[in-house]
Structures are given as structure tokens and as C-alpha cells.
Amino acid sequence: xxxxxxxxxxxxxxxxxxxxxxxxxxxxxxxxxxxxxxxxxxxxxxxxxxxxxxxxxxxxxxxxxxxxxxxxxxxxxxxxxxxxxxxxxxxxxxxxxxxxxxxxxxxxxxxxxxxxxxxxxxxxxxxxxxxxxxxxxxxxxxxxxxxxxxxxxxxxxxxxxxxxxxxxxxxxxxxxxxxxxxxxxxxxxxxxxxxxxxxxxxxxxxxxxxxxxxxxxxxxxxxxxxxxxxxxxxxxxxxxxxxxxxxxxxxxxxxxxxxxxxxxxxxxxxxxxxxxxxxxxxxxxxxxxxxxxxxxxxxxxxxxxxxxxxxxxxxxxxxxxxxxxxxxxxxxxxxxxxxxxxxxxxxxxxxxxxxx
Ligand SMILES: Nc1ncnc2c1ncn2[C@@H]1O[C@H](COP(=O)(O)OP(=O)(O)OP(=O)(O)O)[C@@H](O)[C@H]1O
Numbered sequence: 001x002x003x004x005x006x007x008x009x010x011x012x013x014x015x016x017x018x019x020x021x022x023x024x025x026x027x028x029x030x031x032x033x034x035x036x037x038x039x040x041x042x043x044x045x046x047x048x049x050x051x052x053x054x055x056x057x058x059x060x061x062x063x064x065x066x067x068x069x070x071x072x073x074x075x076x077x078x079x080x081x082x083x084x085x086x087x088x089x090x091x092x093x094x095x096x097x098x099x100x101x102x103x104x105x106x107x108x109x110x111x112x113x114x115x116x117x118x119x120x121x122x123x124x125x126x127x128x129x130x131x132x133x134x135x136x137x138x139x140x141x142x143x144x145x146x147x148x149x150x151x152x153x154x155x156x157x158x159x160x161x162x163x164x165x166x167x168x169x170x171x172x173x174x175x176x177x178x179x180x181x182x183x184x185x186x187x188x189x190x191x192x193x194x195x196x197x198x199x200x201x202x203x204x205x206x207x208x209x210x211x212x213x214x215x216x217x218x219x220x221x222x223x224x225x226x227x228x229x230x231x232x233x234x235x236x237x238x239x240x241x242x243x244x245x246x247x248x249x250x251x252x253x254x255x256x257x258x259x260x261x262x263x264x265x266x267x268x269x270x271x272x273x274x275x276x277x278x279x280x281x282x283x284x285x286x287x288x289x290x291x292x293x294x295x296x297x298x299x300x301x302x303x304x305x306x307x308x309x310x311x312x313x314x315x316x317x318x319x320x321x322x323x324x325x326x327x328x329x330x331x332x333x334x335x336x337x338x339x340x341x342x343x344x345x346x347x348x349x350x351x352x353x354x355x356x
Contacts, residue, residue: 002188003158007042007052007062014038014212020158022057025189027199027220030209031231036192039209040160043190044083045076056080057157077106082156086167088147090135096122096146097131103154121149125179141172145179152183159184161191165198177201196224196235208232226266226279228355230320233279239321241278241300242355245270250278250352254300255319261298263350270354277355284349285323287316288342289333298350299342306337318343 002022008015014035020026028036041047042062043054051065061079063072082103090099100118101111109117122128125145130138138146144164151159164180165173181201191202199206199220207217208229215229227233233240241261243252249260261278270276278298291299302318309315313324316335323343325335333341 002057003043003190004053004055005039005043007039007049007054008065009035009038009042009047010050012038012212016209016212016214018207018214018217020188020190022188023186024205025184025187025191025203027203027206028190028192028209029194029199029206029231029235034209034231035212036209037162038212040083040162040190040192043158043160044081045074045079048073080155080157081160082151082154082158083160083162084147084151084164085162086164088135088140088143090143090146090150092135094134095131096127096133096135096138099135099146100150100153103150107154117153118149121153122146124152124183125149139172141168141176144168144176148176148180148183157188159187159189161189161193163193163195164191165193165195194235199235200224206232226351226353228277228353233277234320237282239280239282239285241321243276243278245274245276245352245354246272250276252278255302257301259298259300261350261352262347263298263352264348266351266353268354270352275355276352278350278352280345280350282315282322282324284345285321285325286344287323287325287329287333287335288344289339291342292344297344297346299344302341302343304335304337304339304341307335 001019003020006017016039030036042049049064054062060072061074063069097115097118100121101114104114104117122131125148127142127145130142135143165176193199203220206220206223208215208231210229210231216223223232224236227236230240241252243250249262252259252261263278305317305319307314307316310324314327314330316323316325321343
């Protein structure tokens, strides 16, 4: 492993362990307050954990609260870790070129060599023509490209990206994502994101944090197609009901009542009483105003919370569940926020699996 992290930050309720292999990009996903930024701060050296260890390419960057081990806290500039934040954070008084040359300069390169390196990186990220401008004279997207060049020119062993596209216009973000995909290939990267596209296009693996702890991890496609955490299900656009496996179905408490959800149980089938999830896509859900009788279908009693257009259909939400139905069905059933009804899904459309 290139990067090994174990970090507990008591004040923030964070206790995380994760690893990143050399040349691997790992996306760190999770809801607000899950602890993603805390992990990045520990790695960057801006936050000292109460207990923990950060080892990068065999070098101990942080060691705290470990009996028998010397306390270590290498300062941020000496960790060979570059952080690309949401905002480009360029030095306003320096030209774009000198901003990028700053890294090589501070690690001992001569002025001319540092500028040459900077020029190459600006070329690589497509803003070489802006080298002579000040940050105030370029757009947000261009500044973020310059920030990518600056981060890479410092020849980091680890790149940290904190929602690098979040502050950009939607029409600029896809191009920067493509550039990142190219320049980050084969680097060791930890990427914090809320965006499932970032995970799919940039990451080899995802780690999902909830409430300060890792709740699942694995290759992107696997986590997004078979999520085990509510967060991963939500970003993958899937419905998830969690409960205990009993007598061939998942017993779920939903909306204050208990119900059984039937589906296709994946191997290995959950043990009796074991925690399991039932997962199904919104397109598999039909909406009814009355409970369907005598059919082998799952029906969840719901109160609709909102409706919005979704790819030629209407996405109807009820709490954490959603259904994609036709415009015609919405009109015929007169669906609106507050309507009480049933979300109905055939057992053959529900995947059931263990959460561990
Ligand atoms: N400077 C701080 N001092 C004390 N507690 C903090 C501080 N920053 C964050 N926290 C708390 O630490 C926990 C983890 O927050 P963190 O910012 O790491 O989450 P996050 O996953 O990055 O969230 P977001 O997606 O909203 O940025 C939260 O409970 C948060 O309220």
C-alpha cells in the first residue's frame, strides 16, 4: 500500500482506517458531516489526530497516541502531499506561471528550471496561454486548472482533492473532469466528492463514510450497483430498505409499521435474523392509490413528498423512496405532494443481500 491511514479525532466523532494502493484513485464519499474533510485535514497535516498513524510510501507522516511509538507530525509542506481544494487558492500577487513554479522552487529547483516545469504543467492542463496573467484576470475554471498544475508541479506522492469541481459552473466541470482523469491516471489519489460521476470517471475504488466511520468500500461499479449503505444507494439512484432476514424475506420497519419485503436473495443468502437490504430501482416501482390485493408484490404505504421531471417521466418521491412513473399516470391518479398511496414493486425486481 502506498498510503495507510488510521485516525481518530474525538471531538469530531471520527474514527477511520483506510488504505490507497500506489497509482490508485480512491473516492471518499459520504453525507455532510460524515468526516471526509477531517480525513483530508489529517492527511494534509493540518489536523493532528488524537490517535492514529499516516504512512505514505513507507514514511511515517503522523504518529499520535500509539504506545511505544515516537510521536511524529511532519508539517504540511514536508509531507509530499498536494491538496486541491474547491477554491483554487492561488497567490493573488503572483502570475499564474509563478504560482505553479512555487512548488518546484520551494523544493530547491532554480528559477529557470521551476518556470520550465510550471510551463509544462500549464500546457498539460490546457492553460499555457494564461501563464503571464494574475489570478484575478482569469475565470474560475481556468484558475482551477492552474491550481491542478500547481498541485502536480510539486511532484506529490499523494494528491488530495476536496470536491474539485464543486465551485465550477456546470458547463466547465465536465472538461476539468476529463483533464483530471488524464493527469491523475497512475497517481495515488484520494478524492472527496458528492458527485457520483466523479467517482465513476475518476476513481478505481470508493470508500463510503457515515457518522465518522467507514461503512462500505469496494470497486465503484460494485458499490454503486450493490450498495450496502443508504448513502451509496442514494447516490446510485436506488431505493434501499434495510431490515432483518426472516423466513425468506426482509423484515423492515418503515413509516412506523413493520412489513416483509420479498425479492431475489443473492448468494450467500443471509442467515436467519441477519441484517439485509432490499434494493430496487425507481423504474421498478409503480404507484397505486389502493393496496393491491392477492398479488405476489411488495407494497409500501407512502405519503408523496415531491414530484419532479426525470428523463421524460416523473420521479415521485416519498421520504427516502422514489418511483419513476409516466406523466399520464401522474395525471390519471392526480398525484401531488401529500397524496397517500402505495409504492408497489414485484419481488422479481428486488435484489436482497447481506450488508456485510
Ligand atoms: N473545525 C471543526 N471543529 C469542530 N468540529 C468540526 C469542525 N469541522 C467539522 N467538525 C465536525 O466534525 C464532523 C465531521 O465533519 P467533516 O467536515 O469532516 O465532514 P464532511 O464529510 O467533510 O462534511 P461535508 O460534506 O459537509 O464537508 C462533523 O460532525 C462536523 O460537525
